[in-house]
Amino acid sequence: MTPARVAELAQGVARGEVRAAARVCRLVDDRAPGHDEVLRALWPTTGRAWVIGVTGNPGAGKSTLVDRLIGAFRASGEKVGVVAVDPTSPFTGGAILGDRIRMQRHFEDDGVFIRSIATRGALGGLSRSAADLVRVLDAWGAGVVLVETVGVGQDELEVTRTAHTTLVVASPGLGDEIQAIKAGLLECADVFAVNKADRDGADATVRDLELMIALGGEALVAAARRGLGHGAAAFRPGAPTEARDAAEREWTPPIVKCVATTGVGLPALMSALGAHHRWSRETPLGEARRREREERAIADFLTATVTDAWLRRHGASVEAAARRVVRRETDPWAEAAALSRHDPE
Ligand SMILES: Nc1nc2c(ncn2[C@@H]2O[C@H](COP(=O)(O)OP(=O)(O)OP(=O)(O)O)[C@@H](O)[C@H]2O)c(=O)[nH]1
Ligand SMILES: [Mg+2]
Numbered sequence: 001m002t003p004a005r006v007a008e009l010a011q012g013v014a015r016g017e018v019r020a021a022a023r024v025c026r027l028v029d030d031r032a033p034g035h036d037e038v039l040r041a042l043w044p045t046t047g048r049a050w051v052i053g054v055t056g057n058p059g060a061g062k063s064t065l066v067d068r069l070i071g072a073f074r075a076s077g078e079k080v081g082v083v084a085v086d087p088t089s090p091f092t093g094g095a096i097l098g099d100r101i102r103m104q105r106h107f108e109d110d111g112v113f114i115r116s117i118a119t120r121g122a123l124g125g126l127s128r129s130a131a132d133l134v135r136v137l138d139a140w141g142a143g144v145v146l147v148e149t150v151g152v153g154q155d156e157l158e159v160t161r162t163a164h165t166t167l168v169v170a171s172p173g174l175g176d177e178i179q180a181i182k183a184g185l186l187e188c189a190d191v192f193a194v195n196k197a198d199r200d201g202a203d204a205t206v207r208d209l210e211l212m213i214a215l216g217g218e219a220l221v222a223a224a225r226r227g228l229g230h231g232a233a234a235f236r237p238g239a240p241t242e243a244r245d246a247a248e249r250e251w252t253p254p255i256v257k258c259v260a261t262t263g264v265g266l267p268a269l270m271s272a273l274g275a276h277h278r279w280s281r282e283t284p285l286g287e288a289r290r291r292e293r294e295e296r297a298i299a300d301f302l303t304a305t306v307t308d309a310w311l312r313r314h315g316a317s318v319e320a321a322a323r324r325v326v327r328r329e330t331d332p333w334a335e336a337a338a339l340s341r342h343d344p345e
Helices: 003-014 018-030 035-045 062-075 094-102 126-140 154-160 175-184 202-225 231-235 241-250 266-282 284-326 332-340
Strands: 050-056 080-086 112-118 144-150 165-170 191-194 255-257
Touching (some): 003 018, 018 035, 018 112, 018 126, 035 126, 050 062, 050 154, 062 144, 062 266, 080 126, 112 126, 126 144, 126 154, 126 284, 144 154, 165 266, 191 202, 191 266, 202 255, 255 266, 266 284, 284 332
Parallel strands (some): 050 144, 050 165, 080 112, 080 144, 165 191, 191 255
């Protein structure tokens, strides 16, 4: 792609042109040659959008709630971007179609830009694709970008880690769901929505979540002490553990009951999200969390590029090592240790 073409696309996106943004999203989806130049050219016009991850178990009502949130943010005059991560096979297109239908009243609105990505087949990794699309929508002028993803699986969890604010959607009557949330999502939940509050059991779900937050807080502090699970900063020698503990305590995720189908509870949910947004922008602890996210992005990129380059250079040695392991002459740990001592040149 010529530098002139890169500049033309980037300027089109920055002017808020839907066609240019759609074109760049396709380049990003395909990891087409030149897509990273365009992303770099867009960088100066990014950084304005508030990125809200919306996650939770299948069927919890995420898309219905996203539709409501689009409406609420549009009413306040913001342009809105949506990145919907489709949990199903790209060949059936089922969930993408479902999302389209649920959000269709916004498809005619040129202040709303909705993109879906398929979980399988996302080139270069799901969270990277999602993060790149978020950047495009940010540059296009979205004041808010909503990223919907099912909260199961490591890839989907990674996606939520790129958000400024993560909304975890639960619904009543699913004891297992609480267990599942406990396992993966507590760490990244900034706000909980107990959706389908028109059904029995919403109050019990709220109590379960309250208990979980109380217990989980202890577990998080313990994990921070062991230097686990809080991104690159926690692994850095001399990371101030006490400060990190305080950071974890500082924000307690509020729990908001709502009914996405009717809009009941939406104002309370909007204000809980807004409160977290202010916390993350206006307190040193929120600032530290934002920095940590950028550290992680750089570390991920570094890991990918350094590992790729290394494997290209030493592919033959890895293959030879694998052969020895297959013949059971040696074990994978010994081979990996030996390979890691390879001359970096
Ligand atoms: N009773 C009731 N039903 C709801 C509510 N919110 C959503 N639903 C219904 O729950 C079903 C699933 O809603 P979705 O918004 O598709 O849920 P989702 O979490 O996006 O689902 P996936 O993307 O497939 O994981 C739909 O039939 C909705 O109409 C609610 O507040 N109350
Ligand atoms: Mg959905």
